[in-house]
Amino acid sequence: MRYSRRDFLKATAGSGLIALTTGSDGVVAAFAAPPVPIxxxxxxxxxxxxxxxxxxxxxxxxxxxxxxxxxxxxxxxxxxxxxxxxxxxxxxxxxxxxxxxxxxxxxxxxxxxxxxxxxxLGDEKNLHPMQKIGYLYMAADCGFCTPGWEVTAKGLLDKNLNPSVDEVKSALAGHICRCAAYSAIIRTVIDTGKVLRGEAEL
Ligand code: FES
Ligand code: FES
The missing domain is CATH 3.10.20.30 (Beta-grasp domain)
Incomplete structure (x- = not known):
């Protein structure tokens, strides 16, 4: 591609660069585009x-x-x-x-x-069914992961009150329990669904 002097001047003016040009009298003139506001x-x-x-x-x-x-x-x-x-x-x-x-x-x-x-979700005076069931099933050991998966499980149950085990596993796939309470966590979510559907009592 042929690049003309005119193209060069246009490009430098657009980018704010200083361009130098030499007049017929041999004097070098400099000009610059106004600075772009940051x-x-x-x-x-x-x-x-x-x-x-x-x-x-x-x-x-x-x-x-x-x-x-x-x-x-x-x-x-x-x-x-x-x-x-x-x-x-x-x-x-x-x-x-x-x-x-x-x-x-x-x-x-x-x-x-x-x-x-x-x-x-609940507090110590008014536990959510998931918290009561999790306590009964010992779905927490150190408890550090508990608030995270409980909130995610609540989001799942709000959309699907009767999730399958695979759906619970999939929803909680982004949660790591270092105490490996996984089976109790999954049972907790499944049985919370049963209570919320009115098919089981606490
Ligand atoms: S603390 Fe945010 S994902 Fe582990
Ligand atoms: S109960 Fe300890 S990390 Fe899950």
Whole structure:
């Protein structure tokens, strides 16, 4: 391709580069395109986070993770951060009903969405059936993974109250239990479905 002097001048002007040109009198002149304005980087923002049906205000930076907002800034410490590598699932929360690893979700991605954490499931005075059944089946040993899979299982049961074992395994595939309580966890989710469907009692 032939590249003309005119093309060169157009390109350098567009990119803001300085171009030199020599006049007939031998004087070298320089000209430059006006600098392109650089957007100001975001430092801090304040937004409303809707967590378990309640609105919270929190300040965050572009790099702040959702876990940092939930657990550190707002003090909802039920959501555990374990690997911090998007591998174990301990930090899972629901965003508009879909599970996300909060350690690898930016806070800004959750603004305007409905966030569900383990605190929304139940508490020591009012346990959710899944928590009662999990306790009976010893589906937790150290308990570090528990808030994560419970929240994901809640998301599954909200969509499908009668999941098969394979569907439970598939939904919980992103969760690692270092204490290997897997069989008790799966039984817990299946039997929680039975209670919520009214086919079993606690
Ligand atoms: S702490 Fe987020 S996936 Fe392990
Ligand atoms: S109960 Fe210990 S990691 Fe699951």
């Amino acid at each position: 957007p100001t980087p975001m430092t801090k923002e304040t937004a409303t986070f809707n967590i378990n049906g309640r609105n919270y205000q929190a300040e965050y930076e572009a790099r702040t993770t959702l876990w940092e907002v939930i657990a550190v800034k707002l003090g909802l410490t039920g959501t555990n951060r374990s690997c911090n590598r998007a591998s174990c699932g301990a930090c899972s929360v629901l965003l508009d009903g879909t599970p996300f690893y909060s350690c690898h979700t930016l806070a800004m991605e959750a603004v305007g969405k409905k966030i569900f954490t383990v605190e929304g």
